[in-house]
Amino acid sequence: MRKLLLLLLTLITFQHQAQELQLSSGAEVSILTMGPGKALYDSFGHTAIRLEDKARGIDVIYNYGVYDFSDPNFYAKFAKGQMRYVLDRRRTEGFLRNYIEDNRWIKEQALALDQQEKQAMFIFLENNLKPENRAYNYDFFYDNCATKIPLILQDIVPEMSIDSSFVEEPQTFRTLIQQNVHWNTWGSFGMDLGIGSVVDRTAPIKDHMFLPEYVFKALEKASRGTGEEATALVASTKDLFENEPEERESNFLTSPLLVMLLLGLGLLFVTYRDSKKQGRTRAVDAVIQIFLGLVGVILLLLWFATDHYTTAYNYNLLWAFPLNLLLAFQLGKKHPKRWTKAYLKFLLLMLVLMSMHWMVGVQIFPKALIPFVIALAIRYVYLLKAVDKDLLPAVEDDGA
Numbered sequence: 001m002r003k004l005l006l007l008l009l010t011l012i013t014f015q016h017q018a019q020e021l022q023l024s025s026g027a028e029v030s031i032l033t034m035g036p037g038k039a040l041y042d043s044f045g046h047t048a049i050r051l052e053d054k055a056r057g058i059d060v061i062y063n064y065g066v067y068d069f070s071d072p073n074f075y076a077k078f079a080k081g082q083m084r085y086v087l088d089r090r091r092t093e094g095f096l097r098n099y100i101e102d103n104r105w106i107k108e109q110a111l112a113l114d115q116q117e118k119q120a121m122f123i124f125l126e127n128n129l130k131p132e133n134r135a136y137n138y139d140f141f142y143d144n145c146a147t148k149i150p151l152i153l154q155d156i157v158p159e160m161s162i163d164s165s166f167v168e169e170p171q172t173f174r175t176l177i178q179q180n181v182h183w184n185t186w187g188s189f190g191m192d193l194g195i196g197s198v199v200d201r202t203a204p205i206k207d208h209m210f211l212p213e214y215v216f217k218a219l220e221k222a223s224r225g226t227g228e229e230a231t232a233l234v235a236s237t238k239d240l241f242e243n244e245p246e247e248r249e250s251n252f253l254t255s256p257l258l259v260m261l262l263l264g265l266g267l268l269f270v271t272y273r274d275s276k277k278q279g280r281t282r283a284v285d286a287v288i289q290i291f292l293g294l295v296g297v298i299l300l301l302l303w304f305a306t307d308h309y310t311t312a313y314n315y316n317l318l319w320a321f322p323l324n325l326l327l328a329f330q331l332g333k334k335h336p337k338r339w340t341k342a343y344l345k346f347l348l349l350m351l352v353l354m355s356m357h358w359m360v361g362v363q364i365f366p367k368a369l370i371p372f373v374i375a376l377a378i379r380y381v382y383l384l385k386a387v388d389k390d391l392l393p394a395v396e397d398d399g400a
Contacts, residue, residue, distance in 0.1 A: 021056065021122075022119065023053050023056065023058075023115070023118055023119055023122055024053055024054075024055035024056055025115060026053065026054060026055055027051070027052065027053035027055075027056070027058075027115075027118050027122075028050075028051075028052045028053075028110055028111075028118075029049065029050070029051055029110075029111050029113055029118055029121050029122075030049075030050045030052070030108050030109055030110040030111060031047065031048075031049060031050075031108070031109045031111065031149060031215070031216075031219060032047065032048045032049070032050050032061070032106060032107070032108050032109075032240070033045065033046075033047055033106070033107045033108075033109070033212050033213065033215065033216040034046040034047070034048075034099050034104050034105070034106050034212070035104045035105035035106070035243065036104065036180045037102050037104050038102070040181070040187040042102075042104075043180045043181050043187070044177070044180060044211055044212065045104075045146075045180075045211065045212035045213055046065055046099075046145060046212055047065075047145050047146045047148075047149055047212040047215055047216075048061050048062060048063045048064070048065070048095070048145065049061070049062040049063075049121075049125065049149070049152075050062075050092060050108065051121070051122060051125070052092070059091065059092045059093075060089050060090065060091060060092060061089065061090055061091075061092050061095040062087060062088075062089050062125045062128075062129070063087070063088045063089070063090070063095070063145065064085065064086075064087050064088075064136075064144070064145040064148045065085065065144070065145035066085060066086050066087070066088040067083075067084075067085060067086075068084040068085060068086045068135050080305075080306045080307055080308075081306045081307035081308035081309075081311075082137070082307055083137070083138040084135050084136070084137060084138065085135070085136055085137075085138040085144075085145075086134045086135045086136075087125075087128050087129055087133075087134040087136075088134075089125075089129055096240065096241070099241065100241050103243045103244060103246060104241075104243055105239070105241055105242055105243040106239070106240040106241040107216060107237065107238070107239055107240065108237070108238050108239075108240050109216065109219050109220075109234045109236075109237050110234065110235045110236045110237075110238075111153075111233060111234060111235065112224075112231065112232060112233060112234065112235040113156070113157070117156050117157060120156050121152075121156050124152065124155070124156065140210065140310065141173060141207065141210045141310070142207070142210065144210060145212070146209060146210055146211060146212045146214075146215045147209060147210050149209075149215050149219075150162070150206075150209055150215065150218065153222075153233070157224055157233065159224050159225050160222055160223070160224055160233055161222070161223055161224075161225075161226055161230075162206075162218045162219075162221055162222045162223075163221035163222075163223070164205045165221060166205075166208075166214065166217040166218045166220065166221040167205050167208050167214070167217075170202050170203060170204075170205060170208070171202065171203060171208070172199065172200050172201060172202050172203060173198075173199035173200070173201070173203050173207075173310075174192070174195070174199040174200050174364055176203060176208065176210075176211060177191065177199070177211075178191070178192075179211075182250065183366075183367050183368075184250070184252075184255045184256060184257050184367070184368060185250065185255070185256070186255075186256055188256075188366070189256040189366045189368055192364065192365060192366040192367075193295075193299075193316055193366055194299070194302060194311055194314070195310045195311055195314070196303065196310065196311055196312050196313040196314035196315070196316075196363065197313045197314065197315055197357075197362055197363035198309065198310060198312055198313055199310055200361060200362065200363050200364055219233060219234050220234060220237070222234065255368070256366065256368035257367070257368040257371075259368075260368045260369055260370075260371050260372040261371045261372075263371075263372050263375070264371035264372040264373075264374060264375035264376075265371070265375070267284075267288070267372075267375040267376065267378075267379055268375045268378065268379075270284050270379075271375075271378060271379050271382050274382065274386065275382060279386070280331075280382075280383065280386040280387065280390075282331060282332050282333070282334070283332070285328075285331040285332070285379075285383065286328045286329070286331050286332035287328075288328075288376075288379075289324040289325065289327045289328035289331060290324075290325060290328045292319070292320045292321065292324045293320075293321070293322055293323070293324035293325030293326075293327075293328060294325070295316075295320035296317055296320040296321045296322040296323075296324060297322045297325075299311075299314050299316055299317055299320060300317065300322055302314070313363075314363075315353075315354065315357050315362065315363045315365075316363075316365060318350045318351065318353050318354035318357070319350065319351060319354055319369070319373055319376065321347070321350065323343075324347075327340065327343055327344075327347075331383070331387070334390060335390050335391065336387055336390060336391060337391070338391050340387055340391065341384060341387060341388060341391065344380050344383055344384050344387070345384065347380055348377065348380050348381065348384075351373065351376070351377050351380070354373070
């Protein structure tokens with residue numbers, strides 16, 4: 001307990017003196033880029049700022065990628081897309097140790113800043129670290145640990161410019177976030193299911209820097225000034241830790257593709273058996289439509305009931321529609337009402353629209369869905385004929 005109190009006292013004193021403390025001429029400011037990790041939330045890498053001044057006994061990391069667990073209603077805000085992140089500062093040794101233990105490569109770019117700029121950076125970061133300043137509203141694409149870096153540098157070095165050639169070919173936001181995530185994983189499947197068509201537009205060059213690796217590439221091309229007098233912003237680049245590449249573990253037996261394939265084959269088998277018996281398995285149809293309806297409700301809530309703007313305009317609703325819950329009730333009955341047939345035609349049209357949206361690039365859907373969606377379309381075609389003979393007479397359908 002005494003050690004903890006001493007540490008807190010040291011940090012508070014350090015922060016209090018930051019405005020007055022003058023860095024030595026040997027101080028260095030650098031940008032650290034960490035490679036992707038195994039967990040989904042680590043798949044995109046990380047970026048932080050290092051300040052080292054051996055003469056003053058300073059070697060710390062400023063990290064904008066820390067959850068604010070003290071924020072009231074943390075989990076509710078997380079679900080609603082109102083995440084609060086905070087700036088954190090810790091000793092470099094401990095910070096690096098965590099990434100080395102996770103076998104994540106670490107690169108350091110030392111910045112060519114003059115003494116005044118180094119001091120300005122130090123004061124800026126320490127001021128940002130104050131309780132009233134350290135929290136910010138996290139945004140995956142526009143306000144995260146990576147996007148903070150070019151904004152801060154532009155403030156410290158107003159004449160900074162970045163050559164757009166750091167991006168060889170502009171990509172869509174979806175393509176960028178899927179670069180380090182294999183498509184046949186539940187993480188990739190969930191992202192493609194939950195995020196809408198807004199991420200399928202091509203990202204502007206500067207917006208590629210929401211990913212740490214592109215911040216690294218951008219700084220390699222960054223300069224202060226233009227023309228013949230321009231000088232590189234990065235003085236030197238070195239590897240602090242070269243990891244040993246590991247193949248990501250993947251188990252096809254639990255993969256989304258196999259699960260969707262089995263569901264699709266199972267649905268085709270039921271359809272084949274029903275066609276032989278010239279009937280329909282009402283329980284299967286009811287369960288499928290309940291599932292599709294519930295998925296649709298979740299997608300609709302993500303679109304309209306949260307601040308996650310990336311979940312807007314999600315055309316996965318073309319195959320998973322909330323009103324399918326009503327269809328489930330009708331298909332579970334021996335004699336469904338007459339609008340059931342019209343609704344089945346509507347669902348087939350929705351699947352056609354889904355295919356068109358996919359082909360023209362309006363939205364990219366989870367690839368693993370393909371076998372299930374094909375089986376679903378075949379089932380709908382069969383049901384159009386199967387329910388026709390079971391429909392209630394028109395006279396009994398009044399008021400439906």
